[in-house]
Amino acid sequence: MAMVDIDMPRPAPGEVAVRIAYIGYCGSDLNSYRGTNPLVSYPRVPGHEISGVIVETGQNVPPTLEPGQRVTILPYFNCGSCNACRMNRPNACKHNKTLGVQREGALTELVCVPYGKVVAVNGLETRALTLIEPLAVGFHAARRAEIVPEERVVVLGCGVIGLGAILGALSMGAHVIAVDLSRSKLDRAVRLGAHATIDAAQECVDRALQDMIGEDGPEVVIEAVGAEETFRQAVDIVASCGRVIYVGYAKNPVLYETRLFVMKEINIRGSRGALLSDFHDVIEYLKRNPAASDVIISRVVGLEDACSAMAEWSADPGALTKILVQLSEDVDERA
Template sequence: MRALSIDRPGEASFVDLPRPDPREGEIGVRVSFIGYCGSDLNSFRGINPLVSYPRVPGHEIAGVIETLGEGVPGSFSVGQQVCVLPYFNCGQCNACRMGRPNACKHNQTMGVQREGALTEFVCVPHGKVIPVDGLALRDLALIEPLAVGFHAVRRAELQAGERVVVLGCGVIGLGAVLGAVSAGARVIAVDLAAGKLEQARGLGAEDVIDASSQDVAAEVARLTGDDGPSVVIEAVGAEVTFRQAVDLVGSCGRVVYVGYAKYPVTYETRFFLMKEMDIRGSRGSTLADFADVIAVLKARPGIGDLIVSRTATFAEAADAMRDWDADPGAFTKIMIAVQHPSEQPA
């Protein structure tokens, strides 16, 4: 079977790999769509510290069950449309024992620490496979990245009516916008790109701020008054927005970091005490977050068309990665159609 391999920074090519057979407890999934993630772009650029080369990228997965290994529960059947929880936790560290496997100390994510799914066929444990009906097959590949944003909202413990600032409107930030709106919060979305702000507004953001032309702090103060926002979700992963989140949040508020900065960040730490604020990290997502995203996508089936910027064929996958690298602001979500639904085996 063919797969796209990032051979080394800046270089990607197609390779032939042996087609795996599902082992006991595994499900064989014919891959239909893969969404490109920022971690894939960082791997291509050589700035993902968790990746070794060569690496097959891809962990935003939509596919169809093709084969079942021995011992797979009867709730799974050939032909079901599925997405995949792409994180592999150890089950033994303290995070796993606490029931928080997304924070596993030894986590391996498909396409990052282990081979990904930008190929024709993958085998995964049945506990990682989630059947989804009632959605376009392409949109199943949106569930994982949106769920990361939903998990940040879960970490924020939002209450209906709270004012929330989301810094960054890439797909993770848009997931946070959608999750916050679904929780009944009033969202202020901030980004440098007007197109992404329009997407945030389309998902339900009440207000948007163009950081390329507006004073973010002044606009947030105008919109929230003396109280400030109850929550700031940082989904950029830059030193300036890490500090900005602390500056913007209101007294006794919560800051949730779902991005991470490349370089160390220097804080004015007195705000931590003066505001008596909470600072929380958010990592990956859980099956509960997947379920929440699936419910929202079913209720609002136009979301996929709003978010997906480009759908490339499998043959165009390397070119699409190069195009994204050359102009990252031009795309919100690139989908790779590994196999068109009409080509799926009956």
């Protein structure tokens, strides 16, 4: 990872130029840094958790978007013609290209994107805008679970995606149990409203769940770790006729006890990215709960420390939940 100079872009017709205020580091950025992201090509500018301000608009941009507005960006670029796009599920586009993965990201001074990808946001602290995309991924996973009030929901993994799943499940009236290996991450989950936690580094998850809710098990398990062990664990602990939602993905093939699929008659669903409606749900949540960003954000660094911060996170991923890189000094604190 290195600092380089690139050409300053100008907005083409239908595009908006956004000056970046903050970028959040995502787990996919960390995997790209480590060389374990199978979707990325190099060299690549990372960054798709975005807070910025419009500085210029190209021709044919609606007047509702104008210079000075605080915005985030929907970082997924779908093809518009595959079966997922035709079903109005562009997040699952077969040919999707995400900022910072298959196309250049936003860890830079200025980006130009089609106006349809720009989401104006008022009434939030500027840095909180970086949390919209990752929390929306978790909200989308909760939506995929079709949670009904009072259901028991276990979330495996309390990174930002897992925290988003917790918040999404809570907003749907669930009783949420958070599971992680990190005590500090579990403490964050409690501060955000999780009803109970299991420290998987100290406790047997199966036994702890039985003590909490009995032998039936949780109606929903959301896997937000992306490890072979937790992929299998989700199927093992979910109740009969329950739902398992995978929002993480394991790096290696997973060996299952497949009889459980049939004997429990469970539903297994994937959850990919987020929809614009999930973005708006998160925006409304953050407006109602402005203190949440302070719980989630671990550290803010300047661009000059962006490389060393990534190296530090890679050395001890469990120590930090969310690192932000600040690219603009003259940003207002509230939009």
